[in-house]
Amino acid sequence: MAATQGVAVVLAAGALSVAGDSAAMVALVLRAHSDSGGAAPVTALLLCFALPVVATTGAAGVLADRADPRRLLLVTGLVQAGAAAGLAVVDDLATTCLLVLAMQTGFALGQPVWGAVGPALVGERRVGRLISLQHALRGVAGPAGAGLGGVLVQSVGAGAVLALDAVSFVLLALAGASLQVPRPAPPAARATVRDAVLPRAGVAALREHPALWVLVLALFPMVVAVESVNAAEVFLVRDVLGASAGGYGLAEAVHGGAAVVGALAAGGLTRFTVRVRAVLAAVAVVAIAQVGAGLAPAYAAYLAAAALSGAALGVVNALVFALLLSEVDAARRGSVVAFVSGVSRGCSVAALSLGGVLTATAGPRTAYLVAGTAGLLVALAAVLGVHRSVDSRSTVRG
Numbered sequence: 001m002a003a004t005q006g007v008a009v010v011l012a013a014g015a016l017s018v019a020g021d022s023a024a025m026v027a028l029v030l031r032a033h034s035d036s037g038g039a040a041p042v043t044a045l046l047l048c049f050a051l052p053v054v055a056t057t058g059a060a061g062v063l064a065d066r067a068d069p070r071r072l073l074l075v076t077g078l079v080q081a082g083a084a085a086g087l088a089v090v091d092d093l094a095t096t097c098l099l100v101l102a103m104q105t106g107f108a109l110g111q112p113v114w115g116a117v118g119p120a121l122v123g124e125r126r127v128g129r130l131i132s133l134q135h136a137l138r139g140v141a142g143p144a145g146a147g148l149g150g151v152l153v154q155s156v157g158a159g160a161v162l163a164l165d166a167v168s169f170v171l172l173a174l175a176g177a178s179l180q181v182p183r184p185a186p187p188a189a190r191a192t193v194r195d196a197v198l199p200r201a202g203v204a205a206l207r208e209h210p211a212l213w214v215l216v217l218a219l220f221p222m223v224v225a226v227e228s229v230n231a232a233e234v235f236l237v238r239d240v241l242g243a244s245a246g247g248y249g250l251a252e253a254v255h256g257g258a259a260v261v262g263a264l265a266a267g268g269l270t271r272f273t274v275r276v277r278a279v280l281a282a283v284a285v286v287a288i289a290q291v292g293a294g295l296a297p298a299y300a301a302y303l304a305a306a307a308l309s310g311a312a313l314g315v316v317n318a319l320v321f322a323l324l325l326s327e328v329d330a331a332r333r334g335s336v337v338a339f340v341s342g343v344s345r346g347c348s349v350a351a352l353s354l355g356g357v358l359t360a361t362a363g364p365r366t367a368y369l370v371a372g373t374a375g376l377l378v379a380l381a382a383v384l385g386v387h388r389s390v391d392s393r394s395t396v397r398g
Contacts, residue, residue, distance in 0.1 A: 007121050007130070013175040014114060014134055015141035020168035021107075022142045023149030024084065025049070026252060027161035028100070030153050030245050031091060033234050041093055043231045043356035048097045050345040050352065052104040053111075057342025061202050064112035064334025073176020076110030079103070081169035088162035106169075110176070111341060116334040117181050119325055131325060132267030135318040136260050143256030150249015202339025205332040211386070212327055215276055216340060218382035219320065222283045223347035225375035226313075228355035229290060229368050230348075236364035241299045254303050255310035262314025266322075275319045280383050282319075285312035287375025294368030 032041045053060075063072055083103035087096060118130050152161045206213045237243045237251055262282070269275050289309035296302040320340075328336045358367035 007118070009175050009179060010114065010118055010121065011134060011137055013172050015137040016168050016175075017114075017172050018138040019141035019145035019148075020084075020165040020172075022145030022252065022256070023152070023161050024087070024165040026146050026149035026249050027153050027158040028087070028096065029234055030150070030248065031158040032093070032096075033238070035091070035093075040356065040360070042234060043352055043359075044093070044097060045100065046230055046352045047349055048100040049104055050348040052101055053108040053345035054342050054349060056105060056108045057202075057338055058200070060109050060112050060342070061335030061338035063109060064116050064338055065201065065332060067113075069113045069117055069181055070177050070179055072113055073110055073179070074173045076106040076113075077169050077173025077176055079106035080110075081166045081173065084162055084166035084169055088159045088166060091158075108342075112334045112338040113176075115321070115325070115337040117179060119333065121181065129267065131322040132263060132318055135263035135314060135321075136267075140257070140260055142259070143253035146252030146256060147249045150246045150252070153249075154245040201332055201335035202337075205328050205336050206339070209327050211272070211276065212323060214386050215279065215320075215323070218378075218386055219279075219283075220343055220347050221378045222375065222382065223344050224351045224354070225371055225378050226283070226286050226290070226351075227348050228351035228358070228371045228374075229293075229364075231352050231355035232359040232364035232367035235359055236293070236368065237299070237302065240364055241296065241302055243299050247299065251303060251306050255306040255313075258307040258310030259314030259317070262311040262316075263318040264314075265311075266315045266318040269319065272323070272327075275323055276386060279316050279319050280379060280386060282312040282315040283382070284376060284379040285309075286316070287372045287379060290368050290372030290375060292372075294365045294372060 028045055029042055032045050035041070080103050083099045083106065086099045087103070090096060090099070118134070149161045152164075206216055233251075234248060237248045238245075243251070266275075266278065269278055286309050289305045289312065292308070293302050293305035296305055321337075324336055324340065325333055355367050355371070358370055362370075
């Protein structure tokens with residue numbers, strides 16, 4: 001019974017966190033766009049969302065594998081709540097960026113813990129099902145939060161959205177503190193300063209699985225290609241295609257809703273080789289959808305491209321984390337999740353920088369076309385590289 005309640009808490013907390021984050025992201029991006037009208041403030045804001053996850057990669061892994069998960073989730077959730085409350089009452093760019101950095105630091109230190117406690121609650125054989133359900137629920141929560149955020153910004157302003165986000169983080173902190181999970185066993189060796197700065201444990205764990213290691217390395221440049229359009233999206237939707245703030249939120253909702261379909265479809269894939277190849281194929285589909293979005297003649301066509309991209313990304317997210325949590329030993333799952341999340345966010349920083357420059361110099365349509373073309377090239381190169389390392393006899397537990 002306790003385990004069942006713990007799984008329900010993890011699922012509900014994950015969905016709540018995504019809903020709040022999606023609403024806050026929409027609110028902050030729209031506020032920055034409305035206040036400035038330029039690409040630089042939006043790009044700076046998105047960079048602040050990414051930098052803490054990169055900077056704390058090593059520390060997050062150490063804490064996830066060694067600290068009391070309940071205490072860590074309580075503290076990080078309260079940090080996020082305090083920062084979101086501050087964002088609700090300030091609107092200058094400098095203070096906003098500082099508070100976003102604080103909020104995302106709390107996220108960066110807590111997120112690997114939420115990823116690592118799930119398998120301890122359901123058992124090794126049901127990890128795949130748990131991951132699929134998590135991403136399906138988050139896929140529902142994300143578009144709901146984004147759509148609500150766009151509507152609320154348009155009707156009552158961004159402050160109300162961010163105040164609701166602060167409440168959601170308080171609930172998240174309480175959910176983490178209520179989990180009935182044991183503290184990790186003391187490791188054989190003490191963590192060093194280098195362990196807290198560099199993600200050595202996560203790298204070592206992945207290198208023990210050659211095919212998985214190559215796949216992860218291949219995914220990083222894909223992230224750059226896929227996410228470089230984030231800085232261009234609001235300008236394409238609002239300035240080029242003429243959609244309202246609610247329309248921007250709807251586009252986010254369509255994208256996230258399609259991700260639910262992708263995540264649920266991915267749940268039926270169990271063999272290692274099938275999962276790996278599905279990830280690579282889905283990344284190529286995302287790139288094709290980006291090209292389609294860049295060429296979209298009207299808002300409706302953009303929504304169709306957003307749906308295709310969302311479904312493919314749902315497949316990628318569900319399968320990558322199913323592979324990580326199924327193949328890596330329990331004692332180092334937190335470090336692996338922190339490493340992959342941190343480097344992925346580092347790639348997001350590069351992507352946002354490239355996307356911001358492209359948007360400012362060549363326009364949002366060109367940014368989408370360049371990103372989509374680059375994504376296709378990266379996907380092709382990754383297929384060639386991963387194929388040599390995949391053991392066709394390997395299967396994934398769960």
